[in-house]
Amino acid sequence: LSVRGAPEGVVTLARTSLTVPAHGTAATTVTGDGAKAPVGDTSGQIVAADASGTTLAHTAFGLVKEEERYTLTVHVKDRSGAAAPADLTVQRLTEGVDPVPAHVGESGTL
Structure with a gap:
């Protein structure tokens, strides 16, 4: 048995050799290592x-x-310091990712 198409160490097999009896089955465990996997899809x-x-x-x-994620809290205030609704755009720093429009309601918090 061998793994093809994934970076070295991302997918491992518990056993690399199996004997399948006539009309029977054999199995091994396939393990994906998220610490070694690149961000995105691997197949x-x-x-x-x-x-x-x-x-x-x-x-x-x-x-x-998935890439690392963090909680983002935005407090929008008007000139007097009171909570205010607003429309804004959140830009993720991942290359090729489009900005995400966001609407902040009357609470002023997103």
Whole structure:
């Protein structure tokens, strides 16, 4: 068995060799390591091959690692210091991510 399509160490197999009895099944555990995964989608295949390298079976896997997230609180105030409604845009610093419009209600807090 081998892992194809994922960066080294992101997906590991508990066993890399299986013997499947006639008309039977065999199993191993596939583990994804979020600490080693890049942010975003990772996908690939678990491939079973015979001794000559001929692919006998394969199955797909995938995992998603989200970027770090933080709580953002915005207090909007008018010139006198009172809570005020407003429309604003929140820009995430991730490349290629569009700004998100946000509406702050009468409480002045988003």
